[in-house]
Amino acid sequence: MFDSRLLRTFDEVVRAGSYSAAARALGYTQPAITQQMKALERSVGTPLFVRVGRRMRLTEAGEALARHAGIILENLSVAQEQMTALTRLHSGRVRVCSFPSAGATLVPEALARLATDSPGVRVELQESEPPESLERVVRGEADITLAFTYPGLREQVPEELVEIPLLEDQLTVVMPAGHAMAQRRAVKLEDLAEERWIAGCLRCRTNFLHECAELGFAPDIVFTTDDILVVQSLVAKGLGIAMMPGLVLSFLVHDRVAGRALDPASRRQVSAYVLREHLSIPATAMVLDELKAVAADRVGC
Template sequence: MLDSRHLATFHEVVRAGTLSAAARTMGCTQPAITQQMKALERSVGMPLFVRAGRRLRLTEAGETLARHTGLILGQLSAAEQQLDALARLHGGRVRICSFPSANATLVPEAIARLLAEHPGVRIELQEDEPPGSLRRVPQGTCDVALAFSYPEFGMTDSSELVEYPLMEDPVTALLPVGHPTARRHLVRLSDLASERWIAGCPRCQAHLLHTCAEQGFAPDIVFATDDNLAVQNLVSVGAGVALVPALVLGFLRHDRVTARPVEPHSRRRIAAYVLRDHAHVPAIGLVLDVLKQVASAHNDVHNDC
């Protein structure tokens, strides 16, 4: 049986190249490192190192073990983080990671309900765009990830995560007041082919490029930012036009900007993701239920528009 502490020391010895260098990094004595390596070699049943001057050279067995050690230690670390997250969840602490437009709309409404109805649940909030937010869940740095996808791009193929659909978010055209097409109730995307464009996050920008390509043109993207207020400012001064999800309209602050439905119609899908092993934890279930209620209300508003 391999001892994880010995594997961690072996990993550092390989990285450092000498026992003394590894000892300095780990804050212990060289004899202690030597004893751990001897114990690991006894477990393996063969030598892991040979001397090559002042440095150590891996034997064939050492090279084999070195190829696996980083992965083993990474998996152990992930397991420890997930177990730690599970312990916090049972204590009523839930860490949510979401994208900016949801953090400005869905998440505050959900937190307000939780604070009013379940004050014993502690919510901590992080921000990241997908796919970064999705990676945080198996890494153990957040418990619930809110993420979005467009029809032409999948969300995630991780077998570790369970998806909870929340809502469909229509995409709209954001135009400066006075723009010729702003007088119409419905804007055809092809009518904006000659405009300068302001793009959003990488996933939204990919959707813009894909949608415009289907209409036979490549958008002239002159600005790109994931700051929704910056997008509004740029549109308001006539720097360009943009495609934005309807959630952004919930915090539209410029009287010099107007939004119009766009043709062809497109929507992004918003969902929450949790670890499969955490799906039945009461605190997680509570947060998911409230998120579904809030998202359903937004869905009803969008469907009425």
């Protein structure tokens, strides 16, 4: 392996044509240049120069090394610039996995901030529900994942992951705008026991059934779908009502759909998860900071 310091000195000697000229250009003494070139020759195992009068002439090995030195030094310079950019948060790639409602709200807001503050940081988006989304980080397929947990239904988080709480997301009931309960600011789940329901992902559905069971009834689930837009369309057509996260309220697309909070309030915890060692990677830390800032703004609203 070549010592880059010695290689830079060698390149300057070749350019300048003598040890003394290279010493003046580099700000070294001539004996220092001589010692460095001897060290480089010991490293490669053969002489690189022969003296011809007052000038140094390259040996065959020296000519071969000279042909490569410039390219090697240029590549080292490019690599150094990239490392500097990465450590100063100017660039980097971060793979972010999120569940749909966070992917439609928290993530775009964080990326907009990131694009302004650190445009060189590139984010690749993935979508998955927990617990699969957590496993993606463990397997090295994602750098950050956003996931949610419900009280009493919390699953074991892989020990390799660090949880970073972002916000508590209040659950709502989405219903047709003309529904009698839509006139209220908040609704009680037990008052909707006779309704037809549209259920979401497995984890959300499990929590919904758990909350209904706690109130002493089993809901009539007529449709199940993970697609938030499909849920809204089914509700808009009067085919049922749905329990959905509060994050969804910011992108309700049907004017015939209304969202009402539950009374008493029911919430889920939204957190970011990352491998502990990745907390020290600048680009990953920057994305986490933006996600925390976006979440804090929503909590303060």
